Amino acid sequence: MSDDFILDTDDLTRRMDGAIANLRVEFASLRTGRASASILEPIMVDAYGSQTPINQVGTVNVPESRMVTVNVWDKGLVGKVEKAIRESGLGINPQLNGTIIMLPIPELNEERRTQLTKVAGTYAENGRVSIRNLRRDGMDQIKKAKNDGISEDDQKFWEGEMQGLTNDYIKRIDDQLEIKQAEIMQV
Template identity: 80%
Template structure:
């Protein structure tokens, strides 16, 4: 049995990539004072009896650096889209112009920038926790294999592999956080 054990590092890598992708999505939703269509990705609208992403009920554009527009395709959904944006916690006040919703992006003050930096740090910590949980899953597989006859040398080898992978992804999270915080604090 001991020679047959092969930890699926590809699966661990794929799952850690998923944690990084989730972190990038959460970071994209943070306002940095510049308009970005991705800031609306987490906003869901109740349309046709189900929750739907904004980009599936209208066209999201960034016509200028401090403005996002949404051209809602169904006139009956304009109010629901506006309400979803107001309740999203983005701190943006939508303005209606027919079926077009304009979102002027206000200048961020110093206090708001610090708050967003803290939110970014919380997102990064959640990603680190997810990565450490995946590390624990890998270590548990190794312990189980050890109980089934895996040699101590093989156990150490696989534990080092899992730890190396974990360290690599934690560094990626830290780098992404540093980049995002610089972006947030940039005036």
């Protein structure tokens, strides 16, 4: 009946790429002891009546390995940006210098590094779960096609393709986790 079944691997790949991109964003929010503009990405500032990303109210720079600066464009927002950074939970104490907010990045102690590696592991596991859920969606499509009449050989072929795709993305997550954990533990 429908021996010409083709699994939409492009859609599944796009969705799996989205899971990897989400993992990268979560990893970027983890402070590693080295200055990085990406640690400020999740911070939103109450500006002009709405929540605005910090990079849309000022320029974020990394002048030194342990310093991030935010040059706020509107003097009226300096206090709000400082407050948003203070309340972000990053453990960074902002210092004001006119419209420039300086953020010295303190060294991480061993206990905090261990905690951060566990958090990174949790983020990675959430990514793996997302990939497995997408695998399940693909397998459901294959089972539906089997009920619609594709051959058992085609079913096995597509199940193998789906498993190979899943294994590839799980490996990518594991590789990124390994890199992030090494970065966190580096003194």
